[in-house]
Amino acid sequence: MILTWLYAPGDRPEVVAKALHCGADAVIVDLEDSVSVSRKEYARAATAELLTERPPVPVHVRVNALGSPWAGADLTALARLHGLAGLRLPKVDAPEQITRVADRTGGVALYALLESALGVEQAYEIARAHPCLQGLALGEADLRADLGVSAEAGLDWPRSRVVVAARAAGLAPPAQSVFPDIRDLEALADSCVRGRSLGFLGRAAIHPRQLPVIERCYLPGPEEVTAAEEIVSASRAMSGALALPDGRFVDPAVVAAAHRTLTLSRRSG
Secondary structure (H helix, E strand, O other), X not given: OOOEEEEEEOOOHHHXXXXXXXXXXXXXXXXXXXXXXXXXXXXXXXXXXXXOOOOOOXXXXXXXXXXXXXXXXXXXXXXXXXXXXXXXXXXXXXHHHHHHHHHHHOOOXXXXXXXXXXXXXXXXXXXXXXXXXXXXXXXXXXXXXXXXXXXXXXXXXHHHHHHHHHHHOOOOOOOEOOOOOOOOHHHHHHHHHHHHHHOOOOEEEOOHHHHHHHHHHHOOOHHHHHHHHHHHHHHHHOOOOEEOOOOOEEOHHHHHHHHHHHHHHHHHO
């Protein structure tokens, strides 16, 4: 399970090289917001060179927004490279965008970034647009601007909407959007706890110092592991719905969640 995703700017290959070895589960090379117009072509070429061989951790690439002057060249240059684990598509607001990219890229794993009110409203249709789509995520900076919200509570509904849409479409739980303040690790931890309570799994980061905080917040604690072990043990003795000795009622969905908790606990172990 990927819990930590680290962004690195595509026009700084030396930063990307460091990102590959700093402990992130996956690296997202960004060709969009972090790259100026004058360096778009250089960033694409540098990223394509990196991905001619398989890197030490999965590498996803956030291409430029579909419909921009650079998106088509990004897809052509990257789609069939051996080291590419997935393409992240920014500013998606319609399922047709996913089908067009999927038809063009030939089986590459795609991830849709929803960054507008329209994208959030279409979340489920986008999530089920094509088998190549492997995940959803929110682009919260652009979404805040589109909605005109500043308080965290203003994003609770869009966050829950994306989590529900992903799970309803059979996709993995989304990862949280980046936390922009790389100095305030306490606030990052509080935000991760909140995100986990909403159903997110893991988080994107913009600095390596954020990675241990994200991982710690998303790994289960001892009490969670003990409870999951009890559920899994009981499920082996009896199929279907069952009642634990303390009176808790457990059905197959709860058992599946317990297995996921134990998978995460083995990672920490």
